[in-house]
Amino acid sequence: MAIDIRDLLRSPRGVAFSKIGYLRSLPEEQVVEFLNGLFRLALESRESGDWEAVVAHIEQWEAAAVAALGARMQAPPVDAVPWAPWERPLGSATVALITTGGVHLTDQTPFNFQAEEGDWSYRELPCDLRQEDVRVAHSGYDISGPQQDFNCVLPLHRLLELERAGRIGHAAGVHYSFMGRIPTKWAEIQTAAREVAERLLAAGVHAAVIGST
């Protein structure tokens, strides 16, 4: 994956390894450790021509930085885990997909990913969705994945293949996208999710697979 250093400096959130910005969650000595490691590995990789170690280093530190952030994140008060038992054979089930990746159709209003308190509206996506009809409006992750292939975040084509193979009953006619940035407006999230739940039930959907971003 080629990264233009100018793109990285201009808009670090729009390219691969965008989560590396979360290094700011870590103490300075760890950031130094990351940079020293990166520099050393880059020198080695330049010799060997194999950049896997550099990629792995950045990904490990991304994960560590995000974990540090996660440790400080708020979550709604959680008690018992709700449970809808799975009781029907998958081969007779209608399955819907949900993404938090900010995917929308070209003729739909984009998500407001810059809103200070997030945007918890949702978009309906048809099961015959085509890549050319898709836009991605999100600033909290590297969107180049779904921009090339929406199946990274909403594997609709794979779901349709499973339907054709008889592994599931049906792919739902309508799937859903949210823009999962700033998950602190609990009331809005609940309201939106309840609306989607009602629509899924009305459409006879038996299960939902949710992809986080």
Next chain:
Amino acid sequence: MARVLEEAGIPTVQVMMFEEMGKKVRPPRVLHVRFPFGRPFGEPGNVAQQRVILEDALRVLETAREPGMVVAAPYRWRREDYGAILARRASTPARSA
């Protein structure tokens, strides 16, 4: 969100890369993948990988018995042979967990 859908009677499974958030929020069923953020089902264009993850997510849906269960997918990001995994699954008559 998974919790709201579940409360409404729709079984859910959530594919997550951010384990810490999963432990805090506790969706009813979770498949945890060690993939880069933003690509929960795999790389763009990697049909076999996406298919394996989706199948695994559906498997968690079918087999999870404990609310809040997190199943960790064992796959590596790039070095796994997803085509071989699918081929093995296709040739196994009885699905095992």
